[in-house]
Amino acid sequence: MKTTSEFETVKKNETVKKASLNGLVLIWTIITTIFEMKYELHPQTHKPYKLVSKNKVDQKIREIQFPLKKVSVKELAEYRKKEIPSFVLKTEDGLYYTKIHKEISLISSKLFEEEHKCGSCNRLSDADCQKVRERSTGIERYPWIPRGYETFATKCDCFYVAECLHWQKFPQRKNPTIKSLTEARLYLAQYMYPEVRSSADVKAIIEANQKKEMEANSKK
Numbered sequence: 001m002k003t004t005s006e007f008e009t010v011k012k013n014e015t016v017k018k019a020s021l022n023g024l025v026l027i028w029t030i031i032t033t034i035f036e037m038k039y040e041l042h043p044q045t046h047k048p049y050k051l052v053s054k055n056k057v058d059q060k061i062r063e064i065q066f067p068l069k070k071v072s073v074k075e076l077a078e079y080r081k082k083e084i085p086s087f088v089l090k091t092e093d094g095l096y097y098t099k100i101h102k103e104i105s106l107i108s109s110k111l112f113e114e115e116h117k118c119g120s121c122n123r124l125s126d127a128d129c130q131k132v133r134e135r136s137t138g139i140e141r142y143p144w145i146p147r148g149y150e151t152f153a154t155k156c157d158c159f160y161v162a163e164c165l166h167w168q169k170f171p172q173r174k175n176p177t178i179k180s181l182t183e184a185r186l187y188l189a190q191y192m193y194p195e196v197r198s199s200a201d202v203k204a205i206i207e208a209n210q211k212k213e214m215e216a217n218s219k220k
Contacts, residue, residue: 008048009038011057019109024096026066026087026111028104034058068096073140080138083153090139090148105156111149112162122168129166131159 016031036057039048068089071079076095079086085102088095123129131142136159139150144165151157182199196202 006041007038007052008041009036010048011035012037019106019111021111024068026068026098026100028064028066030062032060066098066100068098071095071097076140080152085153086151088139088150090145092146095140100151100154102154104151104154106151106158106160107156111160112147114162117161117164117167120170121164122170123166
């Protein structure tokens with residue numbers, strides 16, 4: 001049985017930051033959990049190297065609320081011009097705004113039940129998508145996006161689309177067959193070696209290259 005001198009106990013803080021939307025109030029929640037962690041010491045270096053146990057000893061929750069107000073496109077343009085860290089909510093009822101902290105990031109947040117439409121849109125890289133061409137800024141300028149939100153002038157801006165009238169679902173991809181994979185490999189090989197005519201030629205080139213590499217390594 002190991003003695004207490006063969007273990008070291010440390011405390012570690014783990015902080016989780018998440019956002020939620022309650023009506024017209026953006027809520028930024030900061031959850032800090034303190035863990036007591038016990039590590040086994042390395043027999044030679046006597047430094048912690050193996051986690052033995054991890055227990056929660058305390059937790060603190062802090063909420064910051066940002067009430068939203070209805071804004072006009074003109075007012076929003078002024079906020080953008082002044083580079084004020086901001087959150088903009090767009091619904092069927094109009095635009096809603098609040099100033100937020102510059103450090104707040106909503107990149108991984110999910111304020112709506114719907115999935116981000118751009119993540120499954122076939123037109124994401126299409127030149128017809130104005131949002132893409134304009135680098136995902138100015139949600140108020142796109143009448144075909146009825147619902148979504150945007151942050152700007154923050155450390156890490158985001159643009160989330162909950163509903164888009166131009167959305168086109170990615171076509172269903174078929175699983176590649178062995179034949180199609182073989183053909184793809186052959187086409188790639190022919191791009192690099194024009195003399196290749198079959199899979200056997202590809203195999204011969206690979207084996208020749210491996211032989212050359214082995215001979216070169218043996219001379220080192």
